[in-house]
Amino acid sequence: MNRPPVNSLNTEHLEQLHRALVRLENEKCRGMILSSSSPTVFSAGLDIREMYKPELEKARKFWRTLQDMWLKLYSTPYPTVAAIHGHAPAGGCLLALSCEYRVIVPNVKIGLNETQLGIVAPQWFQDCMRNVIGERQAEKALIAGHMFNTEQALQVGLVDEVAADKAACIARAEAFLASQANLPLLARKTVKLGFRNSTLSRLMTGREADTKIFIEYIFQPKVQKGIELYLQSLSKKSG
Numbered sequence: 351m352n353r354p355p356v357n358s359l360n361t362e363h364l365e366q367l368h369r370a371l372v373r374l375e376n377e378k379c380r381g382m383i384l385s386s387s388s389p390t391v392f393s394a395g396l397d398i399r400e401m402y403k404p405e406l407e408k409a410r411k412f413w414r415t416l417q418d419m420w421l422k423l424y425s426t427p428y429p430t431v432a433a434i435h436g437h438a439p440a441g442g443c444l445l446a447l448s449c450e451y452r453v454i455v456p457n458v459k460i461g462l463n464e465t466q467l468g469i470v471a472p473q474w475f476q477d478c479m480r481n482v483i484g485e486r487q488a489e490k491a492l493i494a495g496h497m498f499n500t501e502q503a504l505q506v507g508l509v510d511e512v513a514a515d516k517a518a519c520i521a522r523a524e525a526f527l528a529s530q531a532n533l534p535l536l537a538r539k540t541v542k543l544g545f546r547n548s549t550l551s552r553l554m555t556g557r558e559a560d561t562k563i564f565i566e567y568i569f570q571p572k573v574q575k576g577i578e579l580y581l582q583s584l585s586k587k588s589g
């Protein structure tokens with residue numbers, strides 16, 4: 351990802367990610383490392399400005415593009431690793447959770463923090479967390495909107511490995527891909543999709559309903575007020 355300063359996910363960036371995933375699949379790619387050009391941020395999650403006073407059709411398109419990108423990422427036939435050498439809140443955490451393996455560096459915060467922002471992580475975000483860390487830990491983390499530090503993320507199983515820095519992180523991600531290289535492709539892909547199918551189907555069969563929930567939620571005046579205040583707090587911080 352290379353959308354400075356924080357790889358926030360707007361419609362255009364989501365489309366770029368989606369196109370890249372389609373191309374990798376068409377080119378029969380043997381593995382992908384999802385990484386960031388930023389030294390300190392993996393991805394800041396959804397671009398909050400896409401949810402602030404949007405036009406209805408633009409908001410619908412934003413959400414559908416996010417769904418498209420995630421359905422592709424979660425179901426890739428090739429192995430995927432997240433090299434998390436920077437913070438990964440909310441949608442950034444979703445990207446990492448959607449890969450098959452996660453390597454993180456020290457001093458990083460990762461989690462689905464939506465509750466803390468007064469918004470709700472959609473069901474499929476929650477499913478991804480549950481599939482990785484289990485029901486009990488996911489429920490606790492989601493209700494609190496908990497951001498895990500590196501040690502906590504490793505302990506709870508949210509990530510698989512800790513590496514010292516970005517270079518080591520990429521090296522360990524490559525090692526994971528190498529460990530998969532000799533597995534028969536069809537068997538590997540079939541098992542992966544078997545594990546992920548119920549989560550994928552839940553969104554695929556409920557896409558329109560999911561979009562409706564998103565639209566109705568973000569267009570509420572009190573939610574808009576919350577987003578406005580949060581945006582102000584973010585820009586005050588950097589100002």
Ligand SMILES: CCCCCCCC/C=C\CC(=O)SCCNC(=O)CCNC(=O)[C@H](O)C(C)(C)COP(=O)(O)OP(=O)(O)OC[C@H]1O[C@@H](n2cnc3c(N)ncnc32)[C@H](O)[C@@H]1OP(=O)(O)O
Nearest residue numbers: 358394395396397398437439440441470564567584585588
């Ligand atoms: C019932 C169902 C309803 C469904 C409802 C909606 C569901 C929505 C689902 C998912 C939600 C999300 O993904 S929301 C996004 C959540 N993300 C965050 O809360 C992260 C916010 N950002 C940070 O914490 C930090 O920026 C950082 C830790 C990621 C990096 O810190 P750093 O100090 O390096 O950078 P700055 O904070 O100074 O930021 C630089 C610059 O970027 C802007 N910024 C940051 N994050 C975002 C973002 N997510 N979207 C848009 N813009 C962002 C920040 O304002 C600064 O901009 P300016 O320099 O212009 O002020």
